[in-house]
Structure formats: structure tokens, C-alpha cells
Amino acid sequence: MDTLEQTVTNNSIIPNNVNQVNNVGIDPRDIGTPDNWVPRHPELVRLTGKHPFNAEAPLSLLMDQGFITPNSLHYVRNHGPVPKLQWETHRLTVNGLPYKEFPVTLCCAGNRRKEQNMIKQTKGFNWGAAATSCAIWKGVPLSHILKLAGVVDHKTDKPRYVCFAGCDKLPNGYYGTSLPLEWAMNDANDVILAYGMNGERLPPDHGYPLRVIIPGCIGGRMVKWLESISVSDKESDSYYHYFDNRVLPPEYDAERANKEKAWYNPDYIINKLNINSAITSPAHNERIPLSSFVSTKEYTIKGYAYTGGGQKVTRVEVSLDGGNTWLLAKLTQPELEHPAVLKRGINPIPRFWCWSFWSLSVPLYSFIRCEEISVRAWDSTHNTQPRSPTWNIMGMMNNCHFRVKVNTANQGKEFFLEFTHPTQPGNNPGGWMVKSEPPKAVKAPEPSISARTFTLKQVEKHNTEKDCLEAILINAGKDVTEEFNAIHSSKARSRLSNFYIGDLSDKSQPKL
């Protein structure tokens, strides 16, 4: 039993250092946006300009935190502004209900999407490999709430669903989605309505005061700022249930998908995570001076791996020869030893809800003639990752081998081996993957017709609802080059010239 008050007191299963990473305050970038009241960590990499807030931690900083990610560094996926709710007045009361508290690794289905965007721009923004984090979530079992409401999971002729609706207001209505009822009603699946995260009340960016946590599934099903739950023989009617979190076959572009209504094909929905892994050491741009090479010296390659549906990551392998041969890495599953997991006891069939860490120590000289370090993981269904990415219009579920290139470089007389990751998150430059389809510059190709030059002062006057659609009002009157590039396809870019009226004279440099 638990009360909301208790959730704010720290207890033994939450490590003391969690949530005490840095002073987290209001970020200057949030001033002038509806999120100007949400404290945020300054080092989070923003992937969609300043608003809405979608961010991942720098990969190395994420790994430095270990198994449990502090709230302020947990990846954030918001579709719009954070609803400004009051813990005190929000209606749902959780006093006296049973609760579960245990670690869960959340993963955005778009984790590692930038690798797909380098092949061809998808409809999604540039997640790097850190759209995954692990926290200790605390909440009421959903099955308990449903049973209180009289829901019985008896066999019916038709499948039934639990539909979740958030109270966020977005361009296409509320954010919502649904889950098969049977999955929600099976206690072993640990679906909870969470109000606590790492021993604190749920922070605004993570869906306060109440969100859904569905271990083993993609983050996109775990509705934040939860407003209503209903059980139905129909799936959620939210726009985002159909037009987000789907994997379409690679031959579908948006046009064909719309024409053939492929978004409604039940085969293309994503629920459970697939097997995935990434290399975190060596980090991007990490260097090893050749002068430090001694035959006895070792280097420890490290990374994470995760899978879905409660399956276990059973094996991680590293290749130093382009995938011809594979070396068995050491695999650690901190979940198995975590006090929160030990406290609740073991399931008859254990479920695995958290990431695993892996490491492999190799002699430093292994890198001298190595062109690439790659990693692949296997899970208890004996599935593994494919070698190459399969592009899809939403850029979802990318789980190909994570490949880090090894190059030589010099600085003056000193030679190094230098490691390069496939991409860097957001619009950050770097990475060995090169965009095969370079984005067209955000200006008209021909400065013809009635082209003029505007000063920023002139632009700043156009910042009211009369000047633009409501959805982009917060950016009105500003230089939005970065925001525009972060989320628009090359097709959208090519249509810009129709609206071209002139150039900005005192344009600030893109903040790369």
C-alpha cells in the first residue's frame, strides 16, 4: 500500500546519487515556449529545435550513469507542450492502492533513426542511439484498476483493447493509443499506471501526474499525462495510434501509404521491441595515441543491448573483421541483482524489462588493422540483428549491427586511432554515414522576381496568430532555420520555393 506522499521520500531501492546529477533549472531555450516552467538538464541534445521538447543524453554521459538513468537525463519524447497540471487538483486518487516498483528500460521506437535518415529522410526526427533510458517506475497495476472497474478478461468472439488518452492537445487531436486487453490483464506483464520515477514524483516531461508504463513495448504506447482509460472492441481512435509507431515495408513512401491506407494494416503496428544493441565505448571521436600501444595493453569495448516482450538478451558478440567472425562479449544484467527486483521476488517465468550491459576486452593491437567494430545481440527467441538497416517511412525499429569505424588521424607529429560512430543525434554533425540525399538549402534557388532582403527586426514584428498557423506560433517572428530542418522532409523543403519572398539580412549562424 502506498500514498502519493510516500512516493516523494527516497527509499533503499533508489540509489542515492540518482537524480542528483547536475543543477537542473529552466533552460534559456525554453523561454518563450509553453514549456518555460519545466526544469531541464542543459546537456540534453535537443532533436526538434527548441520545441516541442525531444531530447536524448549524450551517449557517453548516458552510459556514465550506469544501470539506472537519472530523471533529468532520461530521454524525452513529447509531441507538443507539457500540459501544466496540478498534483493537488488532478482528479485521479491513488491513495491506498497496491503498487509495484521496479526498473524498466524505455526505448523510443525511433531509437537510432538518424541512421535511416542518412539513407533517405524519413518522417521522423534524428534520434541517435540514446533514445533509451532505464528508471525505477512506481505505479498501480493496470489490471487492478480494470478489475475494480468490473473488467473481466473472459474469452470473447472479438479481440478487446484498453485505450489510453492523454490530456495533451496536439495538431491532430489528443495523443492516445491502445493495447490488447489480454496483455494488460496478465499480471506477469507488469503494466502499471505510474506516478513515481526513481523515488520522485513523476516529472512533467515524463507524464506527471500519471502515465502508462508497458514494459517490453515501445515508448510510444506508454501514454503520458493520462486522462482516460476505456475498454473497447475497437482500437484507439487517436490519429497518433495509426499515423505513428508503424513500420511500413521499405517500398512505401508517404503518398503510397496514404493511397493504400497502409497505416491501418494491423501487420504494420509496432508493440514489442526488437533485439537491439549499440557500442558506447569507444565513444564517437575517441582517440588512442599510437604511442600508447604496448603489446600487453587491453581496451574494453562496451555498450548496451535490449529486447522486447520480456525476453532475455542471451548473447552479445563483437566483430573486428566486418562481421566474418564474432567474439563473445561478457554480458551483465544488473536487473537480476537490483534491490527493487530482489524485493518483489521472481516470476514463475522471469520477464526481463531492462537493458543489459556488455563488454569485451581485446588487446589494443587488435585495432591496428581493424577497419570497423560491430556488435550484434541475440535474445531468448534466438533472433538477432540484421547487418544492414531497412529504411521505412517512419524510420522506426532500426536495429542493424551498430558499426564504429576505426581510422588513423594525426595531430602534429602524434598519430592516433580515431573512432567514428555512424551518426550524431539531432542536427549535430559527425559520423561516418553520409547523407545520400543532401537536404536542399532553405532558400529559393533563383533570387528572382520580387525578392527582397528583410532584417530580423522586420521579421520580429510578425509574431501574432495573424501571421501564421497556431501550430508554429511559438516560432513566429524568429529565425527558424534549425527548427525547420529538424523535422521537414526533402519533399517539404523542395516546396519552400513556392513561398519564397526574400532573404534575412542579419541571419544568425545555425547553432550546430
Place this chain on the structure above:
Amino acid sequence: MDTLEQTVTNNSIIPNNVNQVNNVGIDPRDIGTPDNWVPRHPELVRLTGKHPFNAEAPLSLLMDQGFITPNSLHYVRNHGPVPKLQWETHRLTVNGLPYKEFPVTLCCAGNRRKEQNMIKQTKGFNWGAAATSCAIWKGVPLSHILKLAGVVDHKTDKPRYVCFAGCDKLPNGYYGTSLPLEWAMNDANDVILAYGMNGERLPPDHGYPLRVIIPGCIGGRMVKWLESISVSDKESDSYYHYFDNRVLPPEYDAERANKEKAWYNPDYIINKLNINSAITSPAHNERIPLSSFVSTKEYTIKGYAYTGGGQKVTRVEVSLDGGNTWLLAKLTQPELEHPAVLKRGINPIPRFWCWSFWSLSVPLYSFIRCEEISVRAWDSTHNTQPRSPTWNIMGMMNNCHFRVKVNTANQGKEFFLEFTHPTQPGNNPGGWMVKSEPPKAVKAPEPSISARTFTLKQVEKHNTEKDCLEAILINAGKDVTEEFNAIHSSKARSRLSNFYIGDLSDKSQPKL
């Protein structure tokens, strides 16, 4: 409710033509073996010599049967002789119990193993791509029997298991294995004790009078000739539970596995099937005369796909350019329309227990410059098949892209395109995969010392238990070249010279 008598009468959900494929009688190859009473289809490809009986249908013949495989063509995996039991006197009575009857595709975990054996000999024999078949199984829900026995699936501190033991007697004791209790107790998983197959009593090769059927899992867990069931906090103690049906990392040979007790590592057990697919049309050695090429003509590439754990095969793709681009195939799931499935109604979360068929019609001219046709499938966890096989000591769970080579050939003046599969089952020759490690011939390298020549007549006298170990008694006094080659590793072959005493003068040609 059902009685055994009813199981032998055909009913509407069993297609009439099933089980009426050919006259199935005693195969001459079974004479002189303990199986000399078991009727068998003459066209089954025997993979381990004449005994024990392990066989798959020719891939094209299997596909010709459609969704449901007739009993006589269903793949068979036997570890030893078929126990000679009596329906009339066998103790377990199933009269009056509830039953389920529905189609399930069984797959041996060794399906497609020969592709691994071409890389390096594993400890397993040469399954082709037809170690999978689909039948309508009928039986009592295991959960019902367990509940009758007082088993309750409450949460315990330790995982619990259902252990199955068969009544077959094998060199290392009884064949047995176990399953987590929770999986068995969840009715939605459809675990049954089966006594009917395609409307007939369970045939001897398929485990009569009673076997376990565990949909979505590997065939190796579905104990045949079932003698006992027990619930325990320990896994099965059968030798075969640990030393069979495991996937070890590729760097493990048998010696290292034994030394490090890797067989007991719970991460390496196989239960659920992984995602897999194969091309069945074009068949191996199929030819298309170039003279038949007309620009309007199409060819339909076809095959099967399956996955495990009740997941659905959601997408199958074919590549004609070595995996650079992929074409979406048409996917049919006859399970969804099958009368047996319609009769029982839909689960709240549908489970998929059967193979899917896929097809893709391409213009015939697509093959002119095509070197290879490859296929890969995806399932609802969004996992797919890896491009290349990963060798493991047991040769299990091979699920790489199935690749058919396209070559040109001529016969007189006529030119053809000719298709070549990776391998042919058993010791049958053919296939583009070439053994990288050719088997050493079964004779001593140097005909030195006291080498003699024996006639077959002389050998035939040595056919009693005094002449050999019991396990090979049925082959004593015979030319066993084929039997030996089918199941021995190159290491075993290399040790043969220690036992070399001479050559056989009137040695029959290997029956290839």
C-alpha cells in the same frame, strides 16, 4: 467432449484428401530394424541412414500438399526405435476429457541444418529445409490435466517446470525435457497432450498413443510416446534436455562446451522458434528454357515462412539483387481461414501457430541478369532473418536468408536458366554450398601394417551382440558407410584410422 473412438472418424475440419497421398506400407529399408512394423512413405528422404528414422519430404512434394501436411509426409524426428505400444493396453485414458483440435506447424530446431554442416560439420545430421510440416492436432489441454492433478499456478519464489518423459529407451536413457509451468498453465498457449493427427489416431512415428504439442516452440520439446508428467522446481533431468536443443556461441566446439559446462547455461536453451523462411519455387534444379522468355510472361516465386511464440509473420520480402533492394511478397495465412480455427473462435490476443505461404510474381526477364533470389521474413516483434548463417556446434535454429542461385546451362542447343538451392537434404548431392571442410574418406590413409581385404560374406558373420555395442547392433554385419557418414563429425572420422583392419572387397556403391 471426446472419446478415443471418435478420433479415428474423419470430420469436416480435416480435408478429405489428407492422409490419402500414396499407398504407405512397410519400407524394405526398415526390414531388420526394430521399426519393421511401422508403415512409411517411400519418398521421405532419410537423413540418418535407415535407422533411427529421421526424415523429411522432398521440399516440392511438401509444398504440393498445401497448408496441411498428410501424416505420411510429415517430417519425423526419432532418437531411437519407435516404442511398440498397444492402443488397447496403454494406461492413460482420455475418455470424457475436453479437447482442442487445431492446426500447428511443427519445426525441428535443426531445420536447414545442412547449410551449417557445409560450413563445418556440427553434431547434428543433415536436415534440409523441410523439417517443418503442419497438421491438425487433437488433444487434451495440458492445463486441464495439471489442474485435475491439483497443480496451481500461484506465484512462488522459484520458477517451476513441467517435466515430460517418453518411454523410448535411448543410449543415454529416456528422452525427456521440460517447460516453464507458467507457459503450460496459460490456456492461450494451447499446450495439449495429443492423441489425434489429421483426423486419425496418432501414428507410431509421431508419438502414439500420446505426445505433447507445444505450439510456437521447437519440436524437440514435444515429447513423443509420453509416459509421465511431473511438476518440479527443477528442470528435466534427461540427458537430452541438456545435450540437445541448445544454441551455443559459435566459438564453442564440443570440447570447450563440455569443459565449461556450457550445456547447462540457461541462456543457451531453445524454446520459441525464431523467424524463418525458405524458397520452394523455383525448386532445386528447376529450369526455364530461354526460348520461353516472352516480355509479358511472369514467374511466381513461392515459399513458406514461420515464427515462434504465437507471433505473426507480418511481412515477407524477396531480393533479386543480392539483398540490396527488397520486393514485398504477397502473404497468405491459411490458418486464419481454416475451419478448425474458425470453429474454436478467436483468442483475445490471436496466437499464430502455423506457417504462412508467400508468393511474388515477377516478369520472367527479371531473372536474365539475376544471380540470386533471396528471401527474408519479419514477424510482429519486428525481428527479421540475418543474412548469413551463424554456425553452432549443434547446428540449431539456422534462419539466415534462404538464397537460390540462378545459373545458365545448356542441353544441346537449348539454353536454360537453372536454379540451385543451397543444399539437398541428407547425404543427397547438390546445392551451391560447398563443404569447406571435405569429410575424410572412411578408410585408413595408409594401407599399411596388417591390412587385409574382407568380403561382405565375411563381414555378415559378425552380426551379434558379441561383435559390437548394443547401440549399433542393428547395423552389425553390414556395409554402414552411409549410416556412418550421416551422423559422424570430421573429428570422429579422423579417429577411424586407429580402428582400421582392412578393406571391403565387394563394397556396394553408396546409395546416393
